[in-house]
Amino acid sequence: MDKTPNYKADLVGVFGHPVAENPTIVMQEAAFQQMNLNWRYLTIEVRQGNLADAMQGLRVFNMRGINLTIPHKVAVLPYLDEISSAAKLMGAVNTVINKNNRLLGENTDGKGFLRSLVEEAGVNPSGKRVVMLGAGGAARAIAVELALAGASEITVLNRSTGRGQNLVALLNTKTAIRADFVLWENDYSVPADCDVLVNATSIGLSPDINVKPRIVYSSLLDSMVVCDVIPNPPNTLFLNETQQRGVRTLDGLGMLVYQGAIGFKLWTGLEAPINVMRAALEEALGV
Numbered sequence: 469m470d471k472t473p474n475y476k477a478d479l480v481g482v483f484g485h486p487v488a489e490n491p492t493i494v495m496q497e498a499a500f501q502q503m504n505l506n507w508r509y510l511t512i513e514v515r516q517g518n519l520a521d522a523m524q525g526l527r528v529f530n531m532r533g534i535n536l537t538i539p540h541k542v543a544v545l546p547y548l549d550e551i552s553s554a555a556k557l558m559g560a561v562n563t564v565i566n567k568n569n570r571l572l573g574e575n576t577d578g579k580g581f582l583r584s585l586v587e588e589a590g591v592n593p594s595g596k597r598v599v600m601l602g603a604g605g606a607a608r609a610i611a612v613e614l615a616l617a618g619a620s621e622i623t624v625l626n627r628s629t630g631r632g633q634n635l636v637a638l639l640n641t642k643t644a645i646r647a648d649f650v651l652w653e654n655d656y657s658v659p660a661d662c663d664v665l666v667n668a669t670s671i672g673l674s675p676d677i678n679v680k681p682r683i684v685y686s687s688l689l690d691s692m693v694v695c696d697v698i699p700n701p702p703n704t705l706f707l708n709e710t711q712q713r714g715v716r717t718l719d720g721l722g723m724l725v726y727q728g729a730i731g732f733k734l735w736t737g738l739e740a741p742i743n744v745m746r747a748a749l750e751e752a753l754g755v
């Protein structure tokens with residue numbers, strides 16, 4: 469047996485600002501321990517304007533990869549050697565893999581949502597009609613992945629026109645889904661043929677937990693699956709109100725766990741211990 473000591477851990481982490489409250493470290497470190505890997509996940513504050521130096525640091529420290537969060541998901545694109553086709557469509561990267569000093573960019577947000585939808589809610593997106601509340605980064609990632617997975621129609625609601633119309637134009641020109649935009653001004657009545665309703669806004673995110681998206685809640689039907697992307701708290705007012713009407717729901721914790729699990733596999737090459745990651749996150753978030 470080789471007795472040569474190895475004190476060098478493999479490093480991954482997240483660059484963001486603010487970043488102190490990002491709980492990803494908890495689930496990734498739990499996964500490393502479970503899988504007996506000498507890897508560390510670092511939560512690193514990188515201010516806007518310092519990303520170029522941080523990406524150079526990633527290379528110099530020979531880190532195995534990095535997650536990007538606010539405000540770096542779009543700004544990171546010029547520092548990468550390769551970008552996945554889905555991430556290119558979204559114009560945003562949340563996971564970088566360092567393969568022999570070649571930096572590959574991927575976006576696992578939408579993929580995480582999709583896996584949560586398939587594996588936790590048992591819904592195959594193919595042929596489904598989707599209503600999406602919001603047109604920000606999360607909405608964009610989810611909408612692109614739903615389109616690539618064969619969803620047939622999507623209605624995007626947004627309170628401001630620019631981001632909503634941009635997303636719809638992207639979907640209609642670059643994917644096979646039929647997309648339309650609705651300016652979100654009043655309570656929205658969800659069409660009866662909607663299969664999947666997604667709240668991809670930040671309405672209900674901690675600490676503003678006593679607000680919910682403006683929809684006509686009586687228009688929700690038990691043929692629908694209603695999803696929230698907000699991981700904290702996972703039991704948002706939106707999902708509570710929906711459950712009271714006997715309609716199936718999917719919380720944002722699953723999306724967070726699966727996007728991390730996909731990143732874990734991209735970095736380590738190993739299947740992630742999903743249940744361990746979810747339990748660690750639930751404990752950290754006090755669920």
Ligand code: NDP
Nearest residue numbers: 602603604605606627628631669670673697699720723724
């Ligand atoms: P963005 O800032 O890019 O987008 C926010 C979206 O919410 C926009 O569409 C914005 O509309 C809309 N919005 C915000 N406040 C209101 C309001 N009061 N009324 C109507 N619309 C509103 O944020 P992200 O897309 O990055 O994040 C959105 C949510 O997704 C957050 O809660 C975040 O926690 C969650 N998320 C969850 C992940 C997970 O793994 N579970 C991963 C990534 C994000 P407008 O364009 O008009 O400003």
